[in-house]
Amino acid sequence: MIGHYHPITTFLRKSCKVFQDMGFEIVQGPEIEEEKYNFDLLRIPKTHPARDVQDTFFLKDGRVLRTHTSPVQIRAMETRKPPVRIIVPGRCYRHEATDATHEATFYQLEGFAIDKNIKMSNLIWILDEFVKKIFGENIKTKIFPAYYPFVEPGMDLAIFYKGKWLEILGSGMIHPEVLQNMGVDPQRWQGFAFGMGIDRLLMILTGMDDIRMPYQGDFRFLKQF
Amino acid sequence: MIISTNHLKKIVDLPPQEKLVEILTSAGLNVEGIKDDVLDLEITPNRGDCLSILGVAREIGAKTGQKIKFAIPSVSTNPINKPLKLEISSQKLCPSYIYRLIDNVKIGPSPEWLVKKLKAFDFRPVNNIVDITNLVMLELGQPMHAFDYDKVLGQIMKVRPTQKGEKITTLDGKDHNLPEGAIIIEDKQRIIDLAGIMGGENSQVSQDTKTIILQAAVFDPITIRQTAKALNFQTDASYRYERGVDILIAKPSLDWAASTIGKILPDVKIGEIQSIALPYKKRIIEFSCDKINHLLGTKYSPLEINKALQQYGFEINKNQAEVPFWRLFDIYFWQDLAEEVGRFYGYNQIPKIQLAAQDKKALPKDYRLLQVLTDLMVENGFMELIGYPLVSAKQVDAKQALALSNSLSPETEYLRTDLLASLLQQMSRNPWAKNIAVFEIGHIFKSNSEEVQFLAIADNNDVLDKTIGVIKNLWKVENINIKVGKLDRNLLDLYKIKRGNLFCFILDQQILNQLTQKDIKWDLKTMQLNPYRPVSKFPPATFDISFVVKNNISQDSLQEVIEKVDDKIFIVELFDTFQSEKFGKDKKSVAYHIILQDLKKSLTDGEANQIMDKARQTLISQFQAQIRM
Numbered sequence: 001m002i003g004h005y006h007p008i009t010t011f012l013r014k015s016c017k018v019f020q021d022m023g024f025e026i027v028q029g030p031e032i033e034e035e036k037y038n039f040d041l042l043r044i045p046k047t048h049p050a051r052d053v054q055d056t057f058f059l060k061d062g063r064v065l066r067t068h069t070s071p072v073q074i075r076a077m078e079t080r081k082p083p084v085r086i087i088v089p090g091r092c093y094r095h096e097a098t099d100a101t102h103e104a105t106f107y108q109l110e111g112f113a114i115d116k117n118i119k120m121s122n123l124i125w126i127l128d129e130f131v132k133k134i135f136g137e138n139i140k141t142k143i144f145p146a147y148y149p150f151v152e153p154g155m156d157l158a159i160f161y162k163g164k165w166l167e168i169l170g171s172g173m174i175h176p177e178v179l180q181n182m183g184v185d186p187q188r189w190q191g192f193a194f195g196m197g198i199d200r201l202l203m204i205l206t207g208m209d210d211i212r213m214p215y216q217g218d219f220r221f222l223k224q225f
Numbered sequence: 226m227i228i229s230t231n232h233l234k235k236i237v238d239l240p241p242q243e244k245l246v247e248i249l250t251s252a253g254l255n256v257e258g259i260k261d262d263v264l265d266l267e268i269t270p271n272r273g274d275c276l277s278i279l280g281v282a283r284e285i286g287a288k289t290g291q292k293i294k295f296a297i298p299s300v301s302t303n304p305i306n307k308p309l310k311l312e313i314s315s316q317k318l319c320p321s322y323i324y325r326l327i328d329n330v331k332i333g334p335s336p337e338w339l340v341k342k343l344k345a346f347d348f349r350p351v352n353n354i355v356d357i358t359n360l361v362m363l364e365l366g367q368p369m370h371a372f373d374y375d376k377v378l379g380q381i382m383k384v385r386p387t388q389k390g391e392k393i394t395t396l397d398g399k400d401h402n403l404p405e406g407a408i409i410i411e412d413k414q415r416i417i418d419l420a421g422i423m424g425g426e427n428s429q430v431s432q433d434t435k436t437i438i439l440q441a442a443v444f445d446p447i448t449i450r451q452t453a454k455a456l457n458f459q460t461d462a463s464y465r466y467e468r469g470v471d472i473l474i475a476k477p478s479l480d481w482a483a484s485t486i487g488k489i490l491p492d493v494k495i496g497e498i499q500s501i502a503l504p505y506k507k508r509i510i511e512f513s514c515d516k517i518n519h520l521l522g523t524k525y526s527p528l529e530i531n532k533a534l535q536q537y538g539f540e541i542n543k544n545q546a547e548v549p550f551w552r553l554f555d556i557y558f559w560q561d562l563a564e565e566v567g568r569f570y571g572y573n574q575i576p577k578i579q580l581a582a583q584d585k586k587a588l589p590k591d592y593r594l595l596q597v598l599t600d601l602m603v604e605n606g607f608m609e610l611i612g613y614p615l616v617s618a619k620q621v622d623a624k625q626a627l628a629l630s631n632s633l634s635p636e637t638e639y640l641r642t643d644l645l646a647s648l649l650q651q652m653s654r655n656p657w658a659k660n661i662a663v664f665e666i667g668h669i670f671k672s673n674s675e676e677v678q679f680l681a682i683a684d685n686n687d688v689l690d691k692t693i694g695v696i697k698n699l700w701k702v703e704n705i706n707i708k709v710g711k712l713d714r715n716l717l718d719l720y721k722i723k724r725g726n727l728f729c730f731i732l733d734q735q736i737l738n739q740l741t742q743k744d745i746k747w748d749l750k751t752m753q754l755n756p757y758r759p760v761s762k763f764p765p766a767t768f769d770i771s772f773v774v775k776n777n778i779s780q781d782s783l784q785e786v787i788e789k790v791d792d793k794i795f796i797v798e799l800f801d802t803f804q805s806e807k808f809g810k811d812k813k814s815v816a817y818h819i820i821l822q823d824l825k826k827s828l829t830d831g832e833a834n835q836i837m838d839k840a841r842q843t844l845i846s847q848f849q850a851q852i853r854m
Binding site: 001002003004005006007008009010011013014017018020021022023024025026027028030031032047048049052057058059060061065085091095097098104105113117118119120121122124125126128133142143144145146147149152153154155173175176190202205206207208209213214215216217218219220221222223224225 | 250251252253255269270271272446447450451467468519520521522523558560561563564567568572573575576577578579580582583584585586588589591592596599602603604605606607608609610611612613614615627628629630631632633637640650651652654655658660662667668670675747749752753754755756757758759760761765795796798799800820822
């Protein structure tokens with residue numbers, strides 16, 4: 001019998017390898033998370049409409065299923081000091097009805113770097129490098145302002161793929177208050193952060209037409225990869 | 226938010242549509258859709274100031290160097306001899322309450338031009354007064370409300386938080402049991418307004434209204450949000466209040482509304498503006514051009530930086546920037562100013578600068594272990610699955626399971642307590658599969674722990690025994706206790722899995738902890754992903770084919786030829802190859818699993834047999850194969 005890697009595994013490995021080659025360390029975190037890490041320390045207070053964007057599964061004990069891998073930014077820095085370069089592959093959850101383009105569980109790849117001279121220019125460069133490694137050297141990209149409470153300035157990146165502009169990841173410079181929440185002095189250090197949904201990227205790259213397929217276990221799907 | 230360019234271009238000159246879309250996108254107002262002259266803009270939660278024609282026009286004006294052509298006509302007022310007392314219990318909840326009376330109104334349908342404007346925003350016309358309040362909100366961003374003066378009992382309006390057990394019927398006829406602390410307006414006897422969300426039925430304007438109280442207030446965004454969430458009741462007003470309505474737009478809004486009412490109903494008497502409002506507090510942010518450039522990675526001159534900020538309405542005084550009054554909900558730090566500079570010149574102008582190279586860091590131990598294990602399983606012929614961690618009550622160990630408090634359905638109410646739940650669920654989708662050798666690595670959740678588990682299932686216990694042998698050998702852990710078990714019939718019945726013999730072994734966190742570090746070499750070239758081919762929603766047919774051919778014929782060419790026999794041949798996978806003297810010298814036996822599917826229907830046995838016959842014939846004629854099966 002011929003074995004098969006799950007396509008999510010292959011995509012994540014490939015992505016991790018690209019960043020590992022640029023000096024990034026891999027860190028992981030729990031999928032059940034405290035609200036403090038998932039929201040509050042990332043400047044997403046209960047009272048802010050930004051919290052609605054990430055509709056959340058709650059456990060009966062008040063904890064949440066993490067809605068993104070960003071809480072690991074805070075967790076990782078509890079035991080580290082800058083300069084750091086870190087990526088975080090992991091599973092996340094959103095409380096939303098599923099259909100061909102929405103899934104209640106998905107994988108994210110988070111990355112961040114903190115140093116004295118890390119600039120938005122470096123962020124733009126590194127994302128460009130990554131996208132080229134995944135989609136090919138000739139891929140066209142564009143960036144534009146976006147809003148995430150934990151970065152400032154905030155930025156989205158889109159690629160031109162098969163005739164269309166597709167937004168594929170969110171990013172920005174880590175917000176000074178988030179740096180403070182990490183125990184990092186924003187007067188001395190600055191950094192970037194980015195996060196991307198692996199399932200959607202896999203959809204774009206392979207042309208699969210339903211984002212739920214990777215978790216449904218149809219062998220005909222899995223044996224293709 | 227939808228917005229008509231016809232409406233927009235009355236106050237700001239618009240470039241051609243393609244350029245306009247580019248300007249809006251580069252400003253962070255993403256254009257999600259265009260239909261004729263209507264744009265659908267995605268306004269992020271921080272940009273409440275852009276939830277109006279004026280707000281969007283300001284952004285375009287800043288980028289194109291234009292002043293907004295929006296002049297509010299002066300309104301001539303008259304004394305109206307009708308008393309009204311206003312009381313505000315907390316200026317935190319209501320920092321500004323501004324209103325005016327308008328007398329001699331005549332409620333009726335709106336004129337055609339007004340109806341047309343509202344319809345461009347997908348707003349349903351109601352009557353002339355309500356329509357004007359809606360139009361002003363859409364144009365200037367100030368939610369407004371009109372009360373019927375004669376329905377406000379005792380000529381008093383008290384703005385206060387609710388106590389427990391209070392109720393209101395809003396003007397859409399819905400009853401609400403109000404949460405404690407919601408902001409309401411009360412007259413002498415009754416609650417007449419769910420402030421910032423919707424007016425009360427008992428004070429709304431109607432056919433015989435003669436005098437209105439026109440309100441342009443600001444309410445606490447947090448309280449409005451909490452109330453709207455608690456009642457699950459969001460309106461266009463609450464949406465704007467949650468995101469912040471600037472305090473200085475109220476007076477122009479009242480003038481704009483009054484002058485428009487005066488245009489439609491020339492006999493009205495317009496009263497003076499009245500207000501109870503906290504003074505406006507300006508916000509000043511210190512910044513340095515060096516810091517802004519250092520954050521962005523740019524080399525803008527102080528002149529360029531100042532120009533960008535000024536275009537967005539900031540007042541610059543040396544190294545201090547006064548935030549424009551409509552941006553107070555969004556701009557607090559000098560980093561926010563850096564974003565404005567970046568936005569103004571366009572993010573795409575920021576140079577790409579290589580991140581200095583750094584030494585490669587080793588993969589962490591836990592992560593690497595799971596990667597090595599994954600490689601090992603795949604090399605030994607297993608297929609990796611990833612299932613849903615959310616399962617039903619039946620699928621978990623009830624004593625240890627964690628439940629969600631807001632699950633989407635009973636089928637996904639619990640977090641899996643072992644991987645069997647999700648792995649069997651996936652296997653049940655493939656009753657047609659001939660051989661099973663699958664594994665999953667994932668998190669499992671119990672009341673007192675979250676840990677990683679590894680599970681392998683196969684229909685052949687020798688395969689599992691052999692794999693355990695490989696694991697033990699690789700990590701040199703002969704004494705470790707890993708056992709193959711047979712899956713229980715009752716368990717399989719739960720997943721409607723009919724096949725009889727299924728075996729598994731589990732590596733729990735404790736066992737995984739005993740496996741030491743192994744190196745792993747990652748090669749990008751081996752991490753290719755094929756383009757996806759659609760899977761039919763009809764069940765496939767499967768076949769095995771085995772034959773003897775010359776040794777020098779490659780697997781690849783055999784596989785390719787079989788794949789091309791018919792487009793219903795979907796997957797061809799090698800499962801066995803060996804040489805034996807009985808086939809003769811330079812010969813080998815090869816065996817393939819073949820999966821057939823039709824995208825439009827189930828394949829009949831007859832059709833499937835025909836295709837397989839054709840495959841055999843092709844192998845015979847092209848490779849002189851001797852068919853064994």
